[in-house]
Amino acid sequence: GQSLEQPSEVTAVEGAIVQINCTYQTSGFYGLSWYQQHDGGAPTFLSYNALDGLEETGRFSSFLSRSDSYGYLLLQELQMKDSASYFCAVRDHADFNKFYFGSGTKLNVKP
Amino acid sequence: GAGVSQSPSNKVTEKGKDVELRCDPISGHTALYWYRQSLGQGLEFLIYFQGNSAPDKSGLPSDRFSAERTGGSVSTLTIQRTQQEDSAVYLCASSQRMLEETQYFGPGTRLLVL
Numbered sequence: 001g002q003s004l005e006q007p008s009e010v011t012a013v014e015g016a017i018v019q020i021n022c023t024y025q026t027s028g029f030y031g032l033s034w035y036q037q038h039d040g041g042a043p044t045f046l047s048y049n050a051l052d053g054l055e056e057t058g059r060f061s062s063f064l065s066r067s068d069s070y071g072y073l074l075l076q077e078l079q080m081k082d083s084a085s086y087f088c089a090v091r092d093h094a095d096f097n098k099f100y101f102g103s104g105t106k107l108n109v110k111p
Numbered sequence: 112g113a114g115v116s117q118s119p120s121n122k123v124t125e126k127g128k129d130v131e132l133r134c135d136p137i138s139g140h141t142a143l144y145w146y147r148q149s150l151g152q153g154l155e156f157l158i159y160f161q162g163n164s165a166p167d168k169s170g171l172p173s174d175r176f177s178a179e180r181t182g183g184s185v186s187t188l189t190i191q192r193t194q195q196e197d198s199a200v201y202l203c204a205s206s207q208r209m210l211e212e213t214q215y216f217g218p219g220t221r222l223l224v225l
Contacts, residue, residue, distance in 0.1 A: 091212070098167070
């Protein structure tokens with residue numbers, strides 16, 4: 001099975017940098033994805049790491065280290081609109097059409 | 112359509128009644144997923160469809176849950192004899208093909224079982 005752990009809540013100020021961690025215990029997976037979900041909204045895809053290292057997409061970057069069973073999402077130049085929940089997710093190695101999501105990290109951006 | 116659509120957006124029902132939730136994926140997307148999200152929780156995988164292939168039902172929480180996908184497009188998730196613990200947001204997602212990492216989610220159906 002798969003188990004993904006995230007902090008439940010993080011608070012940061014506008015303009016700052018924040019890192020949201022995801023540690024996992026899996027029997028094997030293809031890569032780590034990140035999704036953003038605003039209150040009452042649908043999750044939207046942010047990034048995907050198939051390989052170890054850093055992937056950068058604008059203000060957002062995502063990192064994966066398979067040897068440490070660890071990944072993170074880095075948000076730079078925080079804006080108020082970044083206030084949302086962020087989920088890490090993995091595709092199961094045994095059944096590659098099954099996805100497992102973490103319980104999510106609620107990011108509060110303050111002025 | 113432009114995105115994944117789901118109906119109804121909200122559903123209130125009485126315990127013991129059956130409900131049917133509908134998902135219309137993005138046109139041309141062959142993979143379709145159903146998830147359940149309880150308040151303040153992550154997404155719980157329920158079932159997926161790949162084209163017209165028989166779905167993997169192993170993620171369904173009980174035999175009261177069933178799903179079908181007609182013509183490789185629209186999908187319905189049916190919950191029979193609803194229980195209060197079924198109250199949650201039911202999310203549908205589609206992706207263009209198998210092994211596509213990006214899933215496109217619909218707005219969800221908020222189900223409340225009284």
